[in-house]
Amino acid sequence: MTEKKNIRCQIYCQKGKKIDAEVSLDTGIYEKDGIRLEVKDKVIDGCRFGEIRLGMKNESCRENCNLRMEKPIRVYIPMEECPEKITAMYLFNEWWTRPAFVSGFQDIPDFTQVAFFKYKDRFACFVPMVGQEFKTYMVSGTETEISLEMTAYLGGQKEIAEPLYLLAEGSSLTEAVHKAFVWLADHKGIRLKEKRRVPEMFSYLGWCSWDAFYREVSEEKIRQKAEELKEKNVPVKWMIIDDGWMSVQDELLCDFAPDKEKFPNGFKDMIKDIKAKGDIRWFGVWHALGGYWGGILKGSSLDHKEQPYLYRTVNGKLIPSPQTGERFYRDWYSELRQEEIDFVKVDGQSAVPYYFENSLPVAEAARGMNEALESGASYMDGAIINCMGMAMESILARPTSAVSRNSDDFVPNRENGFAEHLLQNAYNAVYHNELYCCDWDMFWTKHEDSIKHSLLRAISGGPVYFSDKIGDTEPEVLKPLMYRDGRILMMERAAKPTEDCIFSNPAESGVLKLHNVAAWGQNGKGGGIAVYNLTGQKQIYSFKPVDIPDIEISDEYWVYDYFNKKVFHLDRNESYEGILEEDGFTWFVILPKRKTGSCLGLLHKYAGFTAVESIQENDDSLSAVIRESGELGWISDRKPEKVMAGAFDITEKVQKEGYLYSVQLMESSSKTVLTVIW
Secondary structure (H helix, E strand, O other): OOOOOOEEEEEEEHHHOEEEEEEOOOOOEEEEOOEEEEEEEEEEOOEEEEEEEEEEOOOOOOOOOOEOOOOOEEEEEEOOOOOOEEEEEEEOOOOOEEEEEEOOHHHOOOOEEEEEEEOOOOEEEEEEOEOOOOEEEEEOOOOOEEEEEEEOOOOOOOEEEEEEEEEEEEOOHHHHHHHHHHHHHHHHOOOOHHHOOOOHHHHEEEEEOHHHHOOOOOHHHHHHHHHHHHHOOOOOOEEEEOOOOEEEEOOEEEEEEEOOOOOOOOOHHHHHHHHHHOOOOEEEEEEEOOEOOOOEOOOOHHHHHHHHHEEEOOOOOEEEOOOOOHHHHHHHHHHHHHOOOOEEEEEOHHHHHHHHOOOOOHHHHHHHHHHHHHHHHHHHOOOEEEOOOOOHHHHOOOOOOOEEEOOOOOOOOOOOHHHHHHHHHHHHHHHHOOOOEEEOOOEOOOOOOHHHHHHHHHHHOOOEEEOOOOOOOOHHHHHHHEOOOOEEOOOOOOOEEOHHHOOOOHHHHOEEEEEEEEEEOOOEEEEEEEEEEOOOOOEEEEEOHHHOOOOOOOOEEEEEEOOOOEEEEEEOOOOEEEEEOOOOEEEEEEEEOOOOOEEEEEOOOOOHHHHEEEEEEEOOEEEEEEOOEEEEEEEOOOOOOEEEEOOEEOHHHOEEEOOEEEEEEEEEOOOEEEEEEO
16 A cells, blocks of 8 residues: 555445545544444455445434445555556456456456556456455546445445455466465355366267257257257267247246247157267256346246245346245256256356346345355256356356356357457456356357367367357367367366466457467376467467466477477477468467477377377387377477387388378277387
């Protein structure tokens, strides 16, 4: 805190009354005219933590003027040092965040819920807090003050005792963000990502009905799509029946059962038939957090049946109760399980403020709704895709569910849609991945940006699913993402921007570089950097192996240019420079340089190095177990004398280009032992 400025507060009350208060930095307290305000800043577990207390004197049996519903509190926090650069992650609508690249506190957008700061000698992560009732977010401040607004979406309150903000610092942004969210997870009693269990189905390729049919989904169409996937030998293992399957009236849910016109026999027989004829093992359905978009239809049979577990809001909505709604979801999911449904995708999760405004405090309602949902989902073994839920009161309210959407929808025909989709996913992952396995949404394989999307999903570290219309699926676009059985070559975490991209707008500066890592062999860790040109002109780019903070440490690295099939090597801090054509993209696999050679695994997969299960090295040989057979590759500056695939000598089949050696074997699901002898 600076010694020159006090903390300024603006308190907005009912009847248009406004109170300006300054809190002394010496005492942290303001007292005047029946108002007692206290703002404290302390250090807890290495993080700066701010909290606020407010008490307003009320008179008995008289009308009082307490806090208004909308934005009742604004606080200006003076900062002793201003960052050089700021990236503000703000809610651009109710559901999702995106980055704003700003130079000062005065440029921070409204509804910013995480901000990254770059100083000369350190980085910081600033998180406006969610309390028991109120949520806080950043808004435009001044040159030297951070400005915070608080709201509970509930009017008439006279007392507040809530956390206000969290500030964590580190020598890198990665360190600062991780430090902040470890603190938040402990404070909120929720799990970090590594302690959440990703349901098994999301390790495999999936398909969703949304962009194929939108709300015009039906049993006939689902059967036709499943038949197409079988005929094209696309190993989809799970399908989502998205919006359009439910019994609804005027955006309100009438019944747990599927719409009788679209699914006259329910789901069970259809699902059993599809599973019997092909490789699909799991089916999921979509629904909104409130049942359907507007909630439950009053007076319906569902209303009467589930009445004890529903909540009637002051604005007339009927939705699952934050207090007793667990039974609502349990009843629903029990019926869905009988229909052979295995998991759910839940949308509209950040609608909590609009469901409950002036009924329940937003933080309390979000916590209750998410806990009820997750408890009810025990019937699905906890298998949920959380969606439309990046408001912080939702992010910090889910105790255990593992998968969460990381961006706005993929919209096939949106102008400049890929660049915006990439931008949101990349920067949201910087903080969202601390708690969740990030879902980068579906895509079309028959699309002008299909290869861009395919690579993006390969490095995303999350579920991979597509949504082509009947007849449109292009198997070749999917093959680099998966094994023959449909299992995804999934990387370790979400892909994130390199640190030199975090604080600059790639649509203006030229390129966005994303990095990720994954296990390589039994003890190693490889990685990669994808580069996307988001402008309409050629761009120069550069990267270093050290740009991947969690790659295995080595003095030298091999770099495999995936699309150009070329290899070069770099020292850890050595820079490579390249040029991308307008709207171009590329992908580099980066592996520690071994003394004999480095096995690339499956060359026709984006993350083919993750197929290398184990590596044994001697002075004159390398032996690698690779999960499948196909086009295999390794990198070495030594020409081999002999190459074996299992017990077979394949030396004559080996192709060489520079440091890259490759051999084309028959594609099969069998493991292959590749032995190279020098």
